[in-house]
Ligand SMILES: NC(=O)c1ccc[n+]([C@@H]2O[C@H](COP(=O)([O-])OP(=O)(O)OC[C@H]3O[C@@H](n4cnc5c(N)ncnc54)[C@H](O)[C@@H]3O)[C@@H](O)[C@H]2O)c1
């Protein structure tokens with residue numbers, strides 16, 4: 001596990017996105033094409049193959065059933081989901097954009113009108129774990145933005161979706177849940193089938209099949225980002241607690257064999273303690289097999305010279321989650337650029353961000369935090385430019401418009417101005 005910044009293992013972690021693309025892209029392309037051509041028939045056959053159930057008329061769950069799941073949910077979990085919903089809503093309300101107009105005294109009004117996307121499909125993963133938290137993280141911001149129609153797709157292993165997932169969907173204002181998962185669910189929401197309605201935008205995290213499917217349907221529909229297998233990078237100095245760090249690395253490793261967990265430190269002593277602690281904590285983990293496979297392929301403890309170098313290596317990884325377990329995290333925060341979410345200090349485990357802190361846990365992976373941002377209310381908003389000229393204002397700029405139009409040999413453009421002044 002302990003490597004230096006030039007090792008092949010780090011290169012493998014850095015190129016993880018491309019590695020996955022090469023391996024799975026053609027499988028996903030085939031699924032998308034099949035669903036596009038054959039609709040429900042293809043969706044049914046992939047559901048049978050991957051999730052082991054026959055889709056029948058009950059594969060669309062309506063609001064009444066969502067409400068009854070919410071009503072039935074045991075009170076402890078229900079209260080926690082209600083609390084989580086509140087803090088996610090509070091945080092995302094701060095992200096709302098407003099329509100603005102500038103009334104110039106030259107007879108020109110300019111502005112930007114904000115409207116919510118009308119139909120949104122949220123993908124909620126459900127292959128290796130159950131994610132009521134992801135339901136809230138995706139539906140609440142859409143709800144805050146004023147999306148009219150929020151539908152959801154989630155896999156139902158052996159035909160059953162967990163009550164907590166359906167209850168969270170009710171809390172987040174979801175109108176309809178389709179019991180389908182993977183690339184076939186993304187394809188169904190992007191192209192539409194006899195049963196699944198075509199949406200305008202697909203958001204939400206998922207495994208490599210889901211992430212690649214979203215990438216490929218972009219253009220037919222909008223997507224939020226590539227939010228694939230989970231990742232954590234931790235920068236730590238000698239003030240850090242090795243037990244905390246190992247626990248946080250395992251918290252992401254347990255998601256998926258393709259998840260990645262990296263510690264970067266200049267302290268050899270800390271590196272060795274974390275390595276020993278990882279082995280120990282791994283033994284106690286119910287999801288040991290998944291976490292062990294993930295650490296083997298995409299886990300590392302990288303030794304560097306100092307915190308500046310740690311920030312450089314972290315920026316190359318551009319992790320989904322970055323923890324700064326150092327004595328002065330605020331100083332280090334300004335030295336890093338690329339990370340989906342940054343967690344500061346020794347008492348901010350990434351897991352608080354997964355569930356309750358408020359910011360979104362749907363975050364860019366595979367190095368795409370170089371250019372993508374967390375899912376936010378802004379992802380569900382569109383902007384339209386607003387322009388209003390008076391006759392005098394038009395006269396004022398007529399020569400410029402006509403000159404440029406004529407230079408482009410677009411004389412009808414020029415005429416549309418000339419006939420008005
Ligand atoms: N980046 C984020 O914001 C974020 C948030 C939450 C979870 N995650 C990640 O989401 C993922 C969840 O994965 P999951 O597997 O639990 O659920 P999932 O719902 O994403 O995937 C399950 C689906 O994958 C498809 N599938 C499985 N094997 C296949 C194969 N061989 N060929 C084609 N399709 C296949 C099936 O259709 C199945 O329904 C994890 O990687 C986790 O780390 C990421």
Ligand SMILES: N[C@H](CO)Cc1c[nH]c[nH+]1
Nearest residue numbers: 131133134230231354361
């Ligand atoms: N860590 C995941 C994002 O990579 C989100 C999540 C949901 N539940 C637990 N974790």
Ligand SMILES: [Zn+2]
Nearest residue numbers: 230251252354
């Ligand atoms: Zn997690």
